[in-house]
Amino acid sequence: MTRSFFQDQMKLKSLPIKYNFAINYSKHPELMSLKMSLKKTFNIVFSPTFDLNQKVEDSSRRYGVISKESFDKLENLYLEIQNRVIDENIHDIKFIFLNKKMFNWQYFPNIIDLRHFEDYGLNFASMLYFVQDNCEWTIGSEGTMQCYLLLSANLKHAIYIDNSHWGYPASDGSTVPLFMDSCDYLKYNEAPFAYIPNNNDVIENIFNDYYNFKKNNQLQ
Amino acid sequence: MRFCLKFNKGSFNIVEASNLFILDLRGSELELHRFSVLVQFFTYLSEVYNEFEVWIDKETFLFGGSRLYSKEANDIMELIQCSTRAFFLEKKMKKLLKIFRMQEYQMVENFLI
Numbered sequence: 001m002t003r004s005f006f007q008d009q010m011k012l013k014s015l016p017i018k019y020n021f022a023i024n025y026s027k028h029p030e031l032m033s034l035k036m037s038l039k040k041t042f043n044i045v046f047s048p049t050f051d052l053n054q055k056v057e058d059s060s061r062r063y064g065v066i067s068k069e070s071f072d073k074l075e076n077l078y079l080e081i082q083n084r085v086i087d088e089n090i091h092d093i094k095f096i097f098l099n100k101k102m103f104n105w106q107y108f109p110n111i112i113d114l115r116h117f118e119d120y121g122l123n124f125a126s127m128l129y130f131v132q133d134n135c136e137w138t139i140g141s142e143g144t145m146q147c148y149l150l151l152s153a154n155l156k157h158a159i160y161i162d163n164s165h166w167g168y169p170a171s172d173g174s175t176v177p178l179f180m181d182s183c184d185y186l187k188y189n190e191a192p193f194a195y196i197p198n199n200n201d202v203i204e205n206i207f208n209d210y211y212n213f214k215k216n217n218q219l220q
Numbered sequence: 221m222r223f224c225l226k227f228n229k230g231s232f233n234i235v236e237a238s239n240l241f242i243l244d245l246r247g248s249e250l251e252l253h254r255f256s257v258l259v260q261f262f263t264y265l266s267e268v269y270n271e272f273e274v275w276i277d278k279e280t281f282l283f284g285g286s287r288l289y290s291k292e293a294n295d296i297m298e299l300i301q302c303s304t305r306a307f308f309l310e311k312k313m314k315k316l317l318k319i320f321r322m323q324e325y326q327m328v329e330n331f332l333i
Contacts, residue, residue, distance in 0.1 A: 006261060015263035020303045124292045125299035147256040148296070175253070177260035 003192070007178055014178035016153035021129035028121035031130075034112075038134040040217075041092040042210045043112075044081075045131055045149065047099035048074055048141040048160070056101055064101075064141040065165035070196055074141060074160040077199045081206065082108045093210060096135065098127075099145055128152065136213065137206055142175050150177055156185055156209070158202045162194040241269040246277040246311060252293060255281070259300060266305035275311045 006012045025032040048071075049064035051057040057064075063071035085093050085108075096112045097105070114120070117127045124145075131138075132152045139158045140146035142165075150157055161175055181191050185205055188195045243258065243265075250258075265272045274297075281293040297308050 012261040013264040014260040017259070017263050017300070017303050019299060021299055022302070123295045125295035128299060144251075144253040144256070147253045148259075151256060151259060177256075179260065 003178060016177070016179060017151050018153040019129045019132045021126050023122075023126050023130060031120045031122070034120065035130070035134055038094070038112075041094045042213045043094045043096055043135040043137075044206065045098050045135050045138040045155070046078065046095045046105075046140070047097070047102065047138065047143065047145055047149070048105075049099060049101040049143060050104045051101055052104045055103055060165075064143065066141045066160055066162050067164035070160050070162045070164070070194075071141070073196065073199060074139070077139065077158070077160075077202055079106065080199065080203060082106075082110075084203065084207070085110060090210075092214075096131070098131070099140075099143065101143070124148075131155070136209055139202075147175060150180065156205070157183075158186060158197055158206075159195045160197075162196060239270040240273065241265050241271070242273045242275060243306075244275045245280045246275055247279045249279055249282040251282050252289070252296060255293075255296070262300060262304045262306050269305075272304070272306050274306050274308045276308055277310060277312065 007014065023031070025035070049057065049061065050071075051062050054062060066074075081093075082095075084090075091110075094110050094112050095108070097115050098117070100115050102115065114127075117130075122130055128148055131149065132154045135155060137156045137158065138146070138149045138152075139160075140149065141159070142161045146159065149155065150159065157180075159176065159180075176192070176195055178192075180188070180195065183191075186197045186201055188197055190196060245258075262272070276297075281290070283290045283293070300306055301308055
């Protein structure tokens with residue numbers, strides 16, 4: 001309905017937003033030091049819900065609102081990237097945990113825990129700007145935070161969103177912005193019905209961007 | 221949870237010369253993720269119209285009694301206002317969510333969520 005009403009009937013274009021927000025770093029020197037540290041690393045926001053012990057979610061949402069099959073694929077992606085980081089002895093790729101509903105992800109030393117970003121003086125809005133300003137990729141499943149991350153024009157997104165929980169196409173309901181249909185860096189073959197990329201494509205894209213990041217940093 | 225729209229076919233008409241676009245969200249009881257569905261069009265509306273107003277009231281967002289959620293909604297509106305030319309205005313409410321453009325007052329009626 002979103003597509004047919006806004007896009008076809010009202011002729012509105014779905015476009016990403018370049019977030020803009022004034023962050024006052026003077027009260028939070030720890031946030032400035034985090035920012036300076038993140039400028040030296042390649043940063044991936046990681047935010048999929050994972051709540052095995054149902055701390056905040058009910059049993060039907062332990063893996064978020066995607067199927068177990070999609071979740072497994074997402075988990076494999078995370079582990080494959082982390083294993084490659086270890087295999088290549090990479091120390092400047094960071095994973096930023098951002099979602100308060102993620103509890104059970106395997107720990108690795110390159111994780112920066114920003115699940116309680118309020119402790120850094122950020123709110124929901126300034127957090128989105130901070131992430132846009134300091135990160136390269138997001139990896140996530142369905143959720144309100146991921147909805148707003150997806151709208152950011154400056155980030156690339158690997159999203160794992162299917163129609164398993166709601167029973168309607170992902171971009172026709174409330175989750176994936178329509179402009180993701182024409183995403184030029186990852187193929188979502190099932191879009192707009194579902195957005196599940198090929199893990200190998202995601203890994204190749206992320207590491208290509210990382211190698212470019214390294215090259216550019218060496219040139220500076 | 222579906223973002224479901226109902227409207228009377230033919231009840232709106234777009235005037236290309238309009239300079240002002242108003243998105244009336246009063247009484248629409250949106251959850252934050254559903255608001256993001258609308259936000260994906262804000263960059264375009266900011267580019268096309270000289271003025272882009274979003275009318276809100278206390279029932280624009282569905283808070284479920286959560287003060288935290290209320291703060292998040294205000295934070296998001298501030299971010300969107302800083303990032304696009306959308307201007308949020310608090311106005312007294314009408315029940316239905318309506319989208320209309322000024323000049324000849326075109327609108328979408330019975331636009332329910």
